[in-house]
Amino acid sequence: MTNDNREKDELDVPEEEDFEALFAASEMRGAGEASKLELGELVRGRIVGIGKESAFVDLGGKTEGCLQLAEYLDEDGQPTLEEGQEIEAYVVSLDDGVQLSAAIARAGGDLAQLEAAHEAEIPVEGTVSAINKGGAEVMVAGLRAFCPVSQLDNQFVPDPSVFVGQTLRFLIQRLEGGRRPNLVLSRRRLLEDEAAVKARETRKLVVEGARLKGQIRSVRDFGAFVDLGGLDGLVHVSEISWQRVDDPTTVLAPGDEVEVVVLKVDWEKNRISLSLRALEPDPWEDLPARFPVGSSHEGIVQRVTDYGAFVELAPGLDGLVHVSELDWKRVSDPNSAVASGDRVRVRVLEVDQARKRISLSIKQASGVDPWLSVTENYPEGTVVQGTVEKIEPFGVFVELQPGLTALLPVSESGTERGSDLRRHFRPGQSVTAQVLSVSPDDRRMSLSVVAVAEAEERAEVENFKRDRAGAAGRGQAKQSETNSGLSTFGALLRDFQEKGARRD
Numbered sequence: 210m211t212n213d214n215r216e217k218d219e220l221d222v223p224e225e226e227d228f229e230a231l232f233a234a235s236e237m238r239g240a241g242e243a244s245k246l247e248l249g250e251l252v253r254g255r256i257v258g259i260g261k262e263s264a265f266v267d268l269g270g271k272t273e274g275c276l277q278l279a280e281y282l283d284e285d286g287q288p289t290l291e292e293g294q295e296i297e298a299y300v301v302s303l304d305d306g307v308q309l310s311a312a313i314a315r316a317g318g319d320l321a322q323l324e325a326a327h328e329a330e331i332p333v334e335g336t337v338s339a340i341n342k343g344g345a346e347v348m349v350a351g352l353r354a355f356c357p358v359s360q361l362d363n364q365f366v367p368d369p370s371v372f373v374g375q376t377l378r379f380l381i382q383r384l385e386g387g388r389r390p391n392l393v394l395s396r397r398r399l400l401e402d403e404a405a406v407k408a409r410e411t412r413k414l415v416v417e418g419a420r421l422k423g424q425i426r427s428v429r430d431f432g433a434f435v436d437l438g439g440l441d442g443l444v445h446v447s448e449i450s451w452q453r454v455d456d457p458t459t460v461l462a463p464g465d466e467v468e469v470v471v472l473k474v475d476w477e478k479n480r481i482s483l484s485l486r487a488l489e490p491d492p493w494e495d496l497p498a499r500f501p502v503g504s505s506h507e508g509i510v511q512r513v514t515d516y517g518a519f520v521e522l523a524p525g526l527d528g529l530v531h532v533s534e535l536d537w538k539r540v541s542d543p544n545s546a547v548a549s550g551d552r553v554r555v556r557v558l559e560v561d562q563a564r565k566r567i568s569l570s571i572k573q574a575s576g577v578d579p580w581l582s583v584t585e586n587y588p589e590g591t592v593v594q595g596t597v598e599k600i601e602p603f604g605v606f607v608e609l610q611p612g613l614t615a616l617l618p619v620s621e622s623g624t625e626r627g628s629d630l631r632r633h634f635r636p637g638q639s640v641t642a643q644v645l646s647v648s649p650d651d652r653r654m655s656l657s658v659v660a661v662a663e664a665e666e667r668a669e670v671e672n673f674k675r676d677r678a679g680a681a682g683r684g685q686a687k688q689s690e691t692n693s694g695l696s697t698f699g700a701l702l703r704d705f706q707e708k709g710a711r712r713d
Contacts, residue, residue, distance in 0.1 A: 248302070254267050257292065274300070276310070310331070323381065333378070333380075334376060336375070337372040345358065349394070352390055360382075380396075404439040415471055416474065423469060428462065431445065432445040442469065442471070443483060450485065451489055470483065496526070503557060516532055517535065522567070522569075534568075537611050587613075589646060592661060596608050596637060604618040641658070643660040
């Protein structure tokens with residue numbers, strides 16, 4: 210056996226007639242697969258060769274397509290395609306091999322091409338030149354075309370002028386030839402068709418817990434819609450961040466590239482719930498360790514409500530200061546005690562990690578409870594002075610010091626039975642009363658104006674008695690002095706008379 214024969218046997222090279230048969234068979238397979246293609250069909254392939262004017266695309270199964278390089282030139286006139294690059298293109302002709310195009314009229318065209326594109330529903334490329342009443346003027350292959358505003362996009366476009374100057378792809382809805390062809394376009398249908406193709410692939414990926422990349426399509430008050438690739442999902446405003454977001458537009462904008470986590474999928478209602486914050490560390494995970502009950506921290510008031518104020522302890526971690534915990538004194542309107550943006554010191558009262566709730570107190574972090582020493586500072590019988598805080602039908606609340614309010618019952622107010630307390634008391638008025646009872650455990654103290662009046666009356670009676678007793682004493686002393694004077698005068702008279710008798 211010759212060396213040539215040995216090499217041929219070792220390489221298993223087929224005989225010449227076998228080689229030709231295999232080549233013919235491959236050509237037949239390629240032709241067969243090419244025959245399965247349809248005009249207007251969107252195909253995917255890989256660039257396997259680039260010539261002076263054309264690029265060859267491997268469509269798989271020995272089938273190749275041809276692209277005109279003129280459709281893929283940059284500003285400097287250089288091709289933007291590279292060997293090995295994967296592309297998508299439309300089948301525009303099957304007469305002389307498989308001719309491909311990204312879109313009709315990208316490199317120029319004529320009416321015949323546009324008619325072929327209309328017949329085969331192949332996209333055409335045009336540049337939006339102006340927006341007029343009802344739609345957009347589009348230049349396609351040197352011809353003026355019209356696209357209704359409702360067909361410019363597959364979603365509502367508040368300002369169609371943003372498309373002016375853009376080169377986009379359209380489907381031809383109506384084409385009437387003549388000296389001035391009537392050309393009506395639709396971009397919406399093309400986008401919907403493309404989205405449907407993408408949606409079929411994306412649907413396989415959308416499962417609960419999956420992490421997907423997408424693009425913000427629109428932002429609303431309640432959240433943001435994300436295009437996952439032909440399918441839209443909603444990131445509710447509560448799932449944008451662990452931090453409170455009042456206005457989603459301050460955080461997200463259309464066109465933003467984002468990564469999301471799929472929370473829930475309901476294919477029957479075509480609803481996909483997404484989350485951005487699920488990719489961030491959960492600030493509630495180590496809450497008990499970072500903010501144990503009884504500890505004090507600084508925070509910022511985020512918002513004030515009728516029932517209290519929410520204070521941010523850390524990004525995404527808000528606690529509630531109930532209105533009763535804002536101050537030791539009674540607070541009717543939380544807005545009078547704190548305002549958004551205030552930096553405050555709070556004490557942690559309770560942590561509910563499961564429900565993601567934390568209760569805080571400003572008053573317990575700012576001072577000592579005055580009720581702890583109330584019996585020492587305000588023993589029963591003490592006369593005190595306070596300020597009217599609130600008036601109710603059953604009595605008057607009097608503030609003795611910040612955080613310490615006592616009740617002056619209507620029966621102890623010194624007013625006539627059945628009279629309106631508001632005619633006798635007003636908020637801010639100074640009141641003097643006597644402490645009747647103190648209950649630190651119940652945080653209650655009762656006062657009496659009547660007791661003060663009675664004490665004053667008793668004091669006046671005692672003073673009157675003392676005054677009368679003093680007056681009586683002074684009267685007796687005066688009579689005694691008078692009597693003493695008369696006695697002295699009598700004695701002098703007698704002495705004078707005796708001296709006169711002796712002289713006689």
